Amino acid sequence: MWRIERIELENFRSYKGRHVVSLGDVNILWGRIGAGKTSLLYAVEYALYGRQLEVKERVAKLLDLINVEAHEMRVSLVLSDGGRLLEIERRLGRRGDEKIVVRINGEELRGREAERRLEELLGADEDIYERLIYISHRTLEGFIYGTSQKRSLTVDRLFGIDVIDSVVRVVSSVEKSLLAKAEELRGRLAAYEKYKEVIRRYGGFAGVKKRLEDLTKEVETLEEREAALSRDAEDLARKRAEHLAKLREHESMLLEYYKTRSELEVLESATEGGTYDLSTVEKLRDALREAVEEFEHVVGEELAEKLSKAGDVESLSIAMMDAYNALSRLQNELEAQIAEAKKLYEQYSARVRKIDEEIAEARDRLRRxxxxxxxxxxxxxxxxxxxxxxxxxxxxxxxxxxxxxxxxxxxxxxxxxxxxxxxxxxxxxxxxxxxxxxxxxxxxxxxxxxxxxxxxxxxxxxxxxxxxxxxxxxxxxxxxxxxxxxxxxxxxxxxETEREEAAKKALQAEKSLKQLEKKTERLRLLLARVDRRTISDTLAKYGRAVRIRELRKRLREIEDSLKRIGITSDVISIDVNWREVVEELEKTSRRLAEAYRERALLEEVVREVGENAEALKKKLDNALYAYGKLQEVKAKLELAKINARARLLEVARSRFNEVFTSLYRYGDIVRVDADLEQRRGFYDFHAITPSGDRYGISKLSDGQRLSIALALALALRDIARINLGFVIFDEPIPYVDVNIRRAFAEVVKALASRFQIVVATQSREFAEMIKEAVPNALLFKVDKKESSEAVVES
Amino acid sequence: MDILLEEVRRAFGNTAEGKLAESLIEAYREGGPRGVRRALLEYLKALGVDVEDRED
CATH class of the missing domain: 1.10.287.510 (Helix hairpin bin)
Known part of the structure; x- marks a missing residue:
């Protein structure tokens, strides 16, 4: 199994520059809080796995491993296993660039290949390392001093089952987010219902968004325009104030002037500058009169007379419309007659054709x-x-x-x-x-x-x-x-006689039809030139032209009057401009107020609804479905946890007592029974004395509980068959209790025969206690001035 | 031998949720709670749910 020969650090956490620490079989790192003991231990984990527990648990970022004054750090770990030598070197730069080199018996590997090989060689992943090799007071404390629940959590941690609790906690947290999301979506759907009418008015939610965009631009433009108009209005108001007395005195004349001018402008703009050729009306009148005269035997003589006599727009309009209507009626009548004549002609022609057929048939029969x-x-x-x-x-x-x-x-x-x-x-x-x-x-x-x-x-x-x-x-x-x-x-x-008569009638009908068509065509051509709209347009233009002439005349008269009383065109111009600007400003402000109101409403809709109802419903369904799935996952994970607990305890039992008796050699406990209380998921430990008495764990001393906890961890280590032959204790126990310290020192002594031991502590007394129990242990003093440093003291 | 994963597989059977549960455990072992959260959010995304990546 691999043991640590040497730890080499360069700009790692509190270690500035390069530091080398060579380890023995039992190593005690002693130093005050923050001196750099844990940094050395973290360096081991970082070298082995490229990560580190503190980083994984989000206490720090990986880049925080680099010394604050450096841009890059390096950790090199040399391990030995019998004759084999394994060197792991990792570098990490401020930009997050990582490099790994693994040397094993002269072979050098890099990158992914190096990581793969390392995993094979170590036989323990990071999770196992953190549970069973790197043992901190967090690992043991709960077991030694905690309640049944805390003790169970510690055992779960040793078994690696606590992963489930952690996963379930995250799942629960995500569930909360899901419920919050669902609630938000429900709120949005309620808002959709609330604003349904508004959304429908804009043709759907997309329409609302589009309108809001347009409205925002429009508001900007209107605001600019309002500001510009306000400035103009103020300038003009100042100029107008000089002539205010006169303007007020003759307000009624001015109002007439503005009214006339306004009407004139409207008419002029409608008649393309106010010019109109009056002869157009005369041409139209002549055309109508000509047509009426041609058909006067039908429409009557009085129409032509009315057209000739009409002098004003109204009577001319009536005469023209009467003439047009009469001619239109005539055209309709002629068209009806044409239809009749055509029908008749077709009837006679058909008759002739029929008789021809009968004659041919009769002749055939006669020949026969x-x-x-x-x-x-x-x-x-x-x-x-x-x-x-x-x-x-x-x-x-x-x-x-x-x-x-x-x-x-x-x-x-x-x-x-x-x-x-x-x-x-x-x-x-x-x-x-x-x-x-x-x-x-x-x-x-x-x-x-x-x-x-x-x-x-x-x-x-x-x-x-x-x-x-x-x-x-x-x-x-x-x-x-x-x-x-x-x-x-x-x-x-x-x-033959009949045919002759029918042919004669068909000929007459055809002749009549042609005459009617000729007449109608003449009338149609005429009416095409002078239809009702042409007449009304022409007359409207004519009327406007006449009105423009009158208004111009009146305007000149008012201007002369105003000039006489001292209101010049410049003054009028200022007043007019001022009125126009003020009016435009009012209009702009009104429009702007409307736009603000509309924008506020649409912003509210967009903010509260967010998107269209179908998408919201779908998202809500998805969120609720996902929530259900996560509930299912949680329930099954709990089940898996319970089953895994039972199985792992069963597996651990096979080695547990053997390890325990090797650690605890006082003879008053010969065996520890480990059971599982399924209902609450607690582990029960009972110590069995040589006489067969059973003592619950609460009745055991701290040292006995410590031995049980470590025995459990080491038993699992043995079962896991990992290739790492060292155990790291980082502040493993509290220092206030002398008995537990002594017990721990004894445990270290017992463990030293099987494992390389590294103990980090801030207690000098505890360090010396271990040194006393294991005299060949190396005691390192870890201190920090400008940089951390570990020096062998004894 | 990973007893925990074996029990997870047994509890879930060969289902999408089982694969998710395994991936969550592996994610935790590799990246802690953050890894689990990341894996969960990806799962939710596949279900059409976009949950904000907010850590409690």
Whole structure:
């Protein structure tokens, strides 16, 4: 384990210049308060860890380690472990620049690499060092003299559990900040509600801020302007005071003068310097009159007359507006007529188009029926008409029947005659009249001759009837098409007549439309030049020009009057300027007062609200959520602390009694039982005597309690397996109690066999007591004159 | 062997708060209360809470 061979300081705290202190196995640093004992001990910790407890606990800043008269300090610590030698050198400059060099058995390391290696070699971090190696009276006092609670805190400190309490304290402090933050945010939200209407008026909180910025600038400008106007007003008031008597005497005339002038200025500024071409009105009047005359058959003659006669602005205005209104109405009427004519024209055109379509269709149909009609006509030439053809056909059929009957008769007669002739009958078989064969045969010849003629006649008639029948049938078949042909033809003629009429009407409508459009266009062009606004503008300008002429005249008259009574233009000018400046000053002051009020309100809103409601709500939610989380962390940390206490005590027990008996060798206590009172988190220590009696810690002597406390620390040291073989006691115990001093000296004696010991004390008596207990101990006298110095005394 | 950290891990489990608790203990060991406060303020900042760095 590493033991300290040498401490080398240069401009470290109270040590000005370079100082070297070589240490032995047991070292006593004795000196008054502030002599430099603790500085030597701090140098060891700074060399090992680059930090130091006092700095960590915010008692001092790291730069305070540099001697007040120096710009840089250096600490070098030489440690040995058997044959190994470890040298740590750290430098710190006023600008905060730190350097580290570690030399281990001839190897030299710097920077981070040096820190890493050092950590490995030491086997103890700064926390362990401060708990178990650097032991001050704060460590032991609470255990020896304190209540159960204080004793527990000391043990917690030795166990390193007090970290939890410290962390919880900081968490609680941050919780307080969080609650304060939440409260502040609630306040801001309440303020937001309070000023909601104001904020809404400015379009949100950003609008309020923007307005406040603008307002601040505006206030600055207004203040400057107010100051300048005040100065001007005072100057002018002084000048005006010389003529005050006269000005007051003729105040009414002056007021009229100012009123006239003011009105004139207003009118002049409105008419671009007061000049106006009066002929513009005449041109307008002529244009209107021309239009009215052109349409006088519609609008009446009296309008043109009124326009011509109008002499003043009012009557001219009325006449012009009447004329314009009449023409406007006319334009509307004409437009209505145009719409009507257009509608009519479109109706007729549509009709013509429709008739054209119907005509085309009728012609198509006629072309299709033409051949049927021609055929019918041809048939008609043969049969005249269907009815007459039918009558002829009936006659023919009747004749055929008659002839056929005759043919039948002659045929029968021939058969009977032939029969009678061939049979040689003497009597007629039919009528019984006497017959002769020759007669019969002749008769047969006659009948046969007649029969042939009859047959021929019948056939001819049948032929004729057949032809006639065919013709009638065809004529009947064609009658439908013929009737359709004739109907279509008639309709076509009607349509052609109708089209002619519709086309004529469409043409008339078109003509009328064109005439109306022409008229309307003329009127439109005219009205475009002289619309209502042009008339009113022109008349307003005209009116103003006339008024300006009158005012100028009146102004000249008043000026002459004023001049006559001794109020010159210079005096008027001073008075006018004074009045203007005073008026402007009042206006500026009023505006400034308004701006102050507005600014005060907005500043209040910005101060109390801070930002928009959504952001405030979100922040409040976040703060409350975070508060909840921290509460949770605290509760669990407490739980971890309780569990860690139990486990650490269990671990410490394994070495504790062994260490205790090595420190406390009087034999009246053979064992100390360490337990945990879970409910309150207190540690209970009971000393066990050789006879088995148990004594609570409150019944033990200070020296016995000291041994227990140190045994606990050393047991933990052993368990932690750290590589540092020294123990530093910085003012370890109070000095008033002789017994505890003696007990401590004995403990040092016992410890000296295992560890290198460094004890710092301001008590000479205590130092000598240790020296007496451990005769080979080195006693250093630490003194400070201009600089601290540690010198071996014995 | 760091029994305290082991118990902290056991109490919190593998949670963001557990990591915070560990970091707070380490911060204390390295930088005392100031280190803890710094670590806490960073945690709060991550939660969207801006607390003034005011030491009691």
């Amino acid at each position: 029926l033409e051949k049927y009609y021609a055929r019918f006509k041809e048939l008609q030439k043969t049969i005249q008409s269907v009815d007459s053809a039918r009558a002829s056909l009936a006659e023919l059929r009747r004749q055929i029947q008659t002839l056929e009957r005759e043919v039948s008769y002659s045929s029968a007669l021939r058969v009977v005659a032939l029969y009678a002739a061939e049979t040689g009958a003497e009597k007629c078989p039919i009528c019984g009249a006497p017959v002769r064969k020759e007669d019969l045969l002749r008769r047969v010849e006659e009948v046969e001759a007649r029969h042939g003629t009859l047959i021929k006649e019948v056939e001819e008639l049948k032929e004729r009837a057949s032809q006639l029948e065919k013709a009638v049938e065809e004529a009947e078949a064609l009658s439908g098409e013929v009737a359709e042909y004739l109907a279509v033809k008639t309709r076509l003629e009607e349509l």
